[in-house]
Amino acid sequence: MDPSIPFLACLVGAAAMFVMLRPGPKAVRGGAAVVGLGVFAWMAVEGVKHLARTGLPALGDAQPTDRPEVFYLIFSLIAVASAVRMITHPRPVYCALYFVMVVLSSAALFLMLEAEFMAFALVIVYAGAILITYMFVLMLAQQAPEGNQPHAQPDYDVLAREPAAAAVVGFIMLWLLTSMIFDGMGGARPSQTFDQAEAAVWDELGNMPRQVSQAVEHQSPGSTLVNDGRILIVDDRPTVEVIKAGEATPTTLQLPASIRPNNVQLVGMDLVAKFPVSLELAGVILLMAMFGAVVLARKQIEMGEDETREAAGMRRLDLHVDDDQFDGGAGR
Amino acid sequence: MTLPCNFFVAQVMTELALSHYLLTSAVLFVVGLVGFLARRNMIIMFLCTELMFQAAAIAMIAFSRYHMNVQGQTFVIFILTVAAAEAALALGLVVLLYRRKETLSADAWSELRE
Numbered sequence: 001m002d003p004s005i006p007f008l009a010c011l012v013g014a015a016a017m018f019v020m021l022r023p024g025p026k027a028v029r030g031g032a033a034v035v036g037l038g039v040f041a042w043m044a045v046e047g048v049k050h051l052a053r054t055g056l057p058a059l060g061d062a063q064p065t066d067r068p069e070v071f072y073l074i075f076s077l078i079a080v081a082s083a084v085r086m087i088t089h090p091r092p093v094y095c096a097l098y099f100v101m102v103v104l105s106s107a108a109l110f111l112m113l114e115a116e117f118m119a120f121a122l123v124i125v126y127a128g129a130i131l132i133t134y135m136f137v138l139m140l141a142q143q144a145p146e147g148n149q150p151h152a153q154p155d156y157d158v159l160a161r162e163p164a165a166a167a168v169v170g171f172i173m174l175w176l177l178t179s180m181i182f183d184g185m186g187g188a189r190p191s192q193t194f195d196q197a198e199a200a201v202w203d204e205l206g207n208m209p210r211q212v213s214q215a216v217e218h219q220s221p222g223s224t225l226v227n228d229g230r231i232l233i234v235d236d237r238p239t240v241e242v243i244k245a246g247e248a249t250p251t252t253l254q255l256p257a258s259i260r261p262n263n264v265q266l267v268g269m270d271l272v273a274k275f276p277v278s279l280e281l282a283g284v285i286l287l288m289a290m291f292g293a294v295v296l297a298r299k300q301i302e303m304g305e306d307e308t309r310e311a312a313g314m315r316r317l318d319l320h321v322d323d324d325q326f327d328g329g330a331g332r
Numbered sequence: 333m334t335l336p337c338n339f340f341v342a343q344v345m346t347e348l349a350l351s352h353y354l355l356t357s358a359v360l361f362v363v364g365l366v367g368f369l370a371r372r373n374m375i376i377m378f379l380c381t382e383l384m385f386q387a388a389a390i391a392m393i394a395f396s397r398y399h400m401n402v403q404g405q406t407f408v409i410f411i412l413t414v415a416a417a418e419a420a421l422a423l424g425l426v427v428l429l430y431r432r433k434e435t436l437s438a439d440a441w442s443e444l445r446e
Contacts, residue, residue, distance in 0.1 A: 019361075021370050044355055072349070076356040083360050083383055087376070088369030092436075095376050102383065106390055109353065113345075113397040115405050122389070130382065130419045137423045138375055141430045151340070156372035156437035166369035170362045177358035181351055190399050197400035266402045267409075275406060282413040289417035296424035317399050 006178040009043040012036070014171035020088045021163035033084065040080055041073065043178065071112060079105040090157045103127045117264045163297050202231050202238045204261045204269055215259045219239055226250045345398050351395035361387035373436050374429065378422045385415045 016036035082101035089095050103126045110119035154323050160166070192200070205212060213225060222245030231238050232252070238260075239252045261269070271279055340404045365381030371377055396404025426436070433440050 001345055013359075017366055021366075040359060072352055076352070079356065080359050080363065083363040086373060086383070087363060087380060092373055092376055095379060099379055099383065101388060106386055109356070109390060113353070113393050115393045115396065115408075118389075118393060118405050121412065125416065126382075126386075128356060130416055133419055133423055134375065134379060138425060141375070141436055154435070154437070156435070156439065157376075159372070160370040161372045161439070163370050165356070166366045169369060170366035173365060174358060174362040177362070178355065181354045181358060192400060194400065208354050218432075232438050263402070263405075267405050270402045270406045271409060271411060274403075278410060282410055285417050289420045293420040293424040296421070296428055299428055305440075 003179060005046050006043060006182060009039045009046075009173055010171050010175040010178060012039045014167045017084070017170060018163050018167035019089060020084065021166065023158060027090070035079070036084065037077060037081055041077065044073070044076075072109070075105045075108045075112075079109070089202060090153050092138050092157060092292050093135065096131055099134075100127050100131050113256060115263065128149070147197065200231055200257075201261055201266065202233065205231050205238070205255075205259065207269055207273065208261070208265070211259055212240060212255070215255055216253060219253060219256070220244055223253070231255070266306040347398075350394055351399045354391060357391040357394065358389045359387075360384075360390065372438050374426050374438050375423070375436060377438060378419070378426070382415060382419070385411055 013036050016032040016039070019032035020036070079102050082098045082105070086095045086098035086102065089098060103122060106128075107119040107122045110116075110122060212231070216223060216225060220242065221244040223244055225240060227250070229242045231240060233239075234252060238255045241250045241254060242253045243250050361384050364380045364387060367380035368377050371380065389411050392404040392408050392411070396402060403438065429441065430436055
């Protein structure tokens with residue numbers, strides 16, 4: 001591709017970003033948003049033309065697909081537009097809501113990439129838990145409106161810090177990334193062919209013996225698995241060796257397509273069987289973060305138990321204990 | 333190739349589709365970076381880092397699909413873990429700082445650099 005295309009696109013995009021970061025008339029900022037999104041779409045389309053000229057990689061016997069491009073364009077435009085609105089909106093609560101929009105549209109992108117488990121985990125964890133925490137803190141730290149201007153925003157939300165420098169950094173970074181993406185294409189090949197990948201998926205089924213034996217029991221009742229229930233690919237079909245009831249020699253039995261491990265099973269198997277230590281470490285990190293958050297939150301508590309009870313309108317306990325027993329060494 | 337597949341016709345993602353997802357990921361990352369540099373509200377700055385995490389996750393999933401290997405998806409679980417831990421700690425700190433100075437502006441703490 002002509003190297004000036006990502007350069008020009010990133011330049012226009014950065015200029016649009018600069019305009020949107022500064023306070024100005026609504027029409028100007030809206031126009032800049034339209035120009036920026038248009039440039040993004042232009043870059044995507046030019047990339048398509050470039051790659052179509054260089055030819056597609058060898059794909060084995062599998063059917064190549066260009067995926068539903070329309071849905072890609074819709075969801076990524078939503079994601080990019082809400083991301084831009086998120087960093088330009090003066091009200092923090094709206095920023096958090098626009099980020100929810102980004103999360104939802106990238107969950108849709110994950111679905112198109114056949115990562116079903118991660119799509120739903122993203123919506124539950126990000127939109128459901130992390131963003132709620134953000135909203136909660138935003139409400140907690142909301143500044144009381146001053147006197148006669150109930151809708152006035154504090155300065156630090158309205159005025160950006162050095163929008164020009166930020167736009168220049170963004171331009172350099174984006175130019176670098178996009179030219180790398182478009183130049184690097186044509187050299188990268190999938191690390192395995194479709195056949196190998198599919199064989200590896202069926203191989204995972206060997207770790208789920210109960211599912212295999214249930215399928216065998218369903219297909220030919222009374223037969224027993226031999227060869228430890230290993231999955232063999234015969235004539236492009238996944239099969240197992242079984243001894244049928246009343247027979248002496250093993251025969252092969254085709255497995256139905258419906259027991260192919262799905263995305264959740266594959267991710268779970270990968271997580272638990274291949275990265276058990278990382279999984280434990282992730283748990284430790286979460287635990288430590290919880291401890292840290294609790295310690296940080298305790299820092300400001302200076303009331304003893306009696307004062308707390310009094311504030312809640314309850315009877316004093318008249319416990320005569322040393323104060324420093326309760327403040328956890330934090331309330332100095 | 334006629335290996336049975338649950339829902340889909342046997343499909344391989346082309347480089348073309350991969351470059352699209354990488355482009356989206358790059359743009360989201362840079363928008364998050366610009367937001368982190370330009371915004372002065374501490375909470376929004378941390379929200380922008382979450383946006384950068386999100387961009388990284390999209391790139392991982394796209395590569396995972398391209399190489400037909402679920403390890404990229406497994407890694408996104410760890411990204412989510414780190415993002416959740418970061419959100420809890422960062423927001424705890426922000427609340428603490430807010431109680432000290434009654435403002436969310438990052439500039440209020442510029443004396444820390446001296």
